[in-house]
Amino acid sequence: MSTVKMTLNGSAMRAEVEPRTSLADFLREQLNLTATHLACEHGVCGACTVLSNGEPVRGCLTLAIACEGADIRTFEGLRDDRVMRALVRSFHENHGLQCGFCTPAMLVTARDLILRGKATTDHEIRLGISGNLCRCTGYTSIVDSVRKAAETVAAPQDHGPGRAGGGH
16 A cells, blocks of 8 residues: 545545545545546546546546545545536536436536537537537537636626625
């Protein structure tokens, strides 16, 4: 066993892991963070996508021990994120999911696209999510959901009368 220290979903943590344990297995089996899914275990399907130091990574290809000092965010750790909330709402309203297996990783990937300004056209979105496989939707509803969430995030926030600016 080896000790790994990291920040996980905003909290510092320390854990004992086998050196060969993938980040995805560590998250699911030791920490019960089950939104990180495993499917191909070869980095092809994208179901295990999480953020490491703000960048999407494949949890099945990343060793947990290699995350020493890293800031890891899973879908569960993005619950209060404004962009993630817009995406979840949009996926619900625009039927961007069916079985839900790919959804957590698809949402993590889509959030990254929106934050990098790479979700302005359907073509950009399709390229951006091309590493996340979905066997149910045919992607049209997913692309629509991501585009509409990006539009929502980019729209000026309506703070209501007396709330915009400096303390009316």
